[in-house]
Amino acid sequence: MVYHWFRDGGVDLGRLITEAEVGVFAIAVTPFDTGGQLLVGDIETLVEFYVAAGVSGLTILGMMGEADKLLPEESLLVAERFLAAVSGRVPVVVGVSSPNPRSMGRLAGLVMDKGAAGVMIAPGGNLKHDAAVSDYVRTACEVVGERTPVVLQDFPQATGVQMPVTVLNSLVRDLPQIVMLKHEDVPGLAKLSRIRATVAEAGRRISILTGNGGLFLPQEMGRGADGAMTGFGYPEMLVGVVRLAREGRMDAAEDLFDAYLPLVRYEQQPVMGLAVRKEILFRRGVLSSASLRRPGYVLTREDRTDLDTMMNRLQRRLTSV
Amino acid sequence: MVYHWFRDGGVDLGRLITEAEVGVFAIAVTPFDTGGQLLVGDIETLVEFYVAAGVSGLTILGMMGEADKLLPEESLLVAERFLAAVSGRVPVVVGVSSPNPRSMGRLAGLVMDKGAAGVMIAPGGNLKHDAAVSDYVRTACEVVGERTPVVLQDFPQATGVQMPVTVLNSLVRDLPQIVMLKHEDVPGLAKLSRIRATVAEAGRRISILTGNGGLFLPQEMGRGADGAMTGFGYPEMLVGVVRLAREGRMDAAEDLFDAYLPLVRYEQQPVMGLAVRKEILFRRGVLSSASLRRPGYVLTREDRTDLDTMMNRLQRRLTSV
């Protein structure tokens, strides 16, 4: 049975995260074979891997899910397979950002009907002043339907669009359907602190999960993040760091984090990062192919040697502790 | 006596780096008091600190030297003081990038006369195709004078300008005065490998020092970098990593690097990174003020707490090894 997380009296995604033991949503990759065809067969393994890692939820069809290279029916197929494999165990958020509002609205409607817990939207389109950003988000929320929970993604490095805290707060105040912020502005720590310090302006405390591959996760937890919504080849680290931080064991959280940091940093490189992530998942037996659909970065021999070294060093460090 | 590194039969900066024990140029900060006035008195301390850290050279008036906030006579004053304090012990490269070619040419002439070993130039101005980038660099080289050694800075994240390897190679081939590449494209590892693999196209092997705060330094050494030209609050780490890597002790190099990586990553944040660097140098007693000239980031209370934690953790880790 597919659980409808929000509609029809479902669970509130925002509260869910705030109250969950850990608040980690894995940004799921989309598996392709070497010819660029969807490997829907890998989706079940992938889901079991993420769930076993202890994540509180999944986000699919995000930027790191190569959503912009899928045909509409492929997006729907991927969503269906993920939702079926998850089978209501954790909420699934679906990225629906698109330059075309109609495409956004249609995909949102379809995946909510299939049991998604909400949709994720990042304002795009070279917006350069506050009202333009606000209008974009308001229209997008209208387009996906006011009963659809929305995760708002603040990712200026990828989108070019800035969302000042004043704009965020007024959107949160006016649009109850915004249930979560995916925070990945850089530098973003001061912004995170400011959002937490200005809750009164927003009228309510919103869940904040942070991105950027977890590169600043311990510090972000210290600033009031509820967890992370991001991808990384070792999601169990994200889960562990968030759990330890929530228990107030910050030093242990940082110890765990630091062991993985060389790889976090390596995987966080633009353009090539996703190829690294898929390669790690492939080496760990989670994916049957590490390929990206074209156009996408292809790892070189030297990249693979880097990975050999760093994965070996991680292994040694983990066993030595 | 001020040593003229290149002119009049001086030392070849490129060869110097290739043959040096370590190849680390520190990107020096420019000290200001809380009111934004130059603290020329700090320059001597700063120079001794960098030299004691074992750097092979200094780069002044770079982007992280707040060069774009100095008046022309201030730039000259800063250069004079640095050159005087260094007093020929290591070569000093001076950043002269400017949207105004005449300003670039004038500053280059003045600092070369004062004993600089070369100038650093990053192509700017929203250039969007190969010929425009080539023309920019050719003109800049002409403007600073063909006898002036040039460090070419490849830093697309800051400048918006891409320099493909084919363009770089043809510039190196045609312009003997280009003695070094400051490599900080991201992702940049594959590019670094490609430059080394296509030396035949350039006709000569050029020194490559990498930037980005050292974030990928061990991997860059593995790809054929000669060292680093970058800033970091603990330049002794950069020196240590490059020395160990040059000795083939890669594992030791990575051990050393990993201890500092949490801080490297924190200092490498855009906008706020320089404030972090200056704060570390201030806490270490190298600067008498951590201030940036306006407009510049001001650390928050939470930022300082982050730094407390990370600097403590570093101390513990270094003493535990």
Added chain:
Amino acid sequence: MVYHWFRDGGVDLGRLITEAEVGVFAIAVTPFDTGGQLLVGDIETLVEFYVAAGVSGLTILGMMGEADKLLPEESLLVAERFLAAVSGRVPVVVGVSSPNPRSMGRLAGLVMDKGAAGVMIAPGGNLKHDAAVSDYVRTACEVVGERTPVVLQDFPQATGVQMPVTVLNSLVRDLPQIVMLKHEDVPGLAKLSRIRATVAEAGRRISILTGNGGLFLPQEMGRGADGAMTGFGYPEMLVGVVRLAREGRMDAAEDLFDAYLPLVRYEQQPVMGLAVRKEILFRRGVLSSASLRRPGYVLTREDRTDLDTMMNRLQRRLTSV
């Protein structure tokens, strides 16, 4: 009967333009009602209007055809209706540019099957060096199929992508399927002259139709353009100017052009231009609604007053001649 212009022994689009009496392709608008629904019923009227104006061809689903706001099945429907209404009287080029190569390939295949004469592609995606632009176009040509005639659109103001003449020439030389250039770089006159002066590098003379609403049409004809591929509320002016210019009657061409120039300039404004064009077509009885699909500019009362004045002045000028 639908005429297949290129496939199966069809007409060569490039030669067709060069040899045609006039070389004007109208960039067709896409009609919507005030609620944003497609007005397919208007397509027939629109086609008759363009054909009566004397155009040599039509381009549909371009940027000014609001293609980025259509769902995939709407794009196909619009293409089918235009192709049916044209019924082989003139060739129809279909814009297929998309950030998603699979969407581009699919739409190209579908419309070529329905009788399109070719597809139009503008390289997009923030490309910043020559090889990236070349790769984009080569991949796009492969994706639409090597037997599909391609109109290459050079429109940096909208796409941010620069195509230097050297890149254009090598693409034309290597990819026989590129049959035409839609030239709308600004400033573009010198570029146009250079393309014509370097035909030897390209190995063949390519048809060039110019854009930008015709703002520089007389000068472009003087530089060797074959005509225009652009939108304007009075396409008969474009046809007239191209015809007169081809007959060598440049002074008469400019007289005709100048009468319309105030409106050309007004309609050529970014963001609002398409709303002006549709309003003119509505006032002329060609569209039953002047609406754009959201998000789109809505004319203000003052805009309408401007239009009243300029259309009246045009009427007076045309009758006074």
Added chain:
Amino acid sequence: MVYHWFRDGGVDLGRLITEAEVGVFAIAVTPFDTGGQLLVGDIETLVEFYVAAGVSGLTILGMMGEADKLLPEESLLVAERFLAAVSGRVPVVVGVSSPNPRSMGRLAGLVMDKGAAGVMIAPGGNLKHDAAVSDYVRTACEVVGERTPVVLQDFPQATGVQMPVTVLNSLVRDLPQIVMLKHEDVPGLAKLSRIRATVAEAGRRISILTGNGGLFLPQEMGRGADGAMTGFGYPEMLVGVVRLAREGRMDAAEDLFDAYLPLVRYEQQPVMGLAVRKEILFRRGVLSSASLRRPGYVLTREDRTDLDTMMNRLQRRLTSV
């Protein structure tokens, strides 16, 4: 005697324009010889030409004054020569925009001391949200001194910075030293109407002079502009159009404007426009050299032929009326 326009009880620049017979400030070119050296000798002729054309004021060291290619002492020299030649007959505004606030402040101080009527500032630096733009302008106003009258330039095509009407109004309300808006956003007509419609928010009516080479001057006068602050090879047209429009003779204004529109449009091309303007001024005997300082566009043979044709056609049209 040099008249101090604002300081020490001088004339209010804003009121001056509103009450003047015509409100045209010519954006003056800076004369260079073919080797790129300043031709200060031409400045007197240039000033007499502009004054004879009937302008209400001059703006020097703007973007079209090649200010970004001058050394600081050259900027000052140019300003001194213009101020001396004008000798208080009309107010002179000096462009002081600079990425370096200290440079901006210094130049402002120097030219105000020499008798400038005010300075012009365009916010720059890739600002992407309202508060960043506001902060920039507030800081700039502080930097040039609160007694210095400021012309605020709104020119997003060149600066990349958007200034929404709400931001403009709050700046005008809070900063009495802002005496004028140089309006050249595109599309800008609706914005102009909105500024006029929201005077209550700003608390006072500000003078608005429009730019963009006068391309929309008649429509802008209809929307409430006070005149134009722009360059064009025939400033007497700008003066004539503004005078006629202020007299309510809109049809005559448009007749005059339309005669020049082909050249306005040609001169308004980015990159090459200034070379066209200088060539026209050279042909008219106002400049002894049409050269731009490098890097700058050089007219081709074909460009000159275009100009021949258009200038001849203008001559014919003016004599036929």
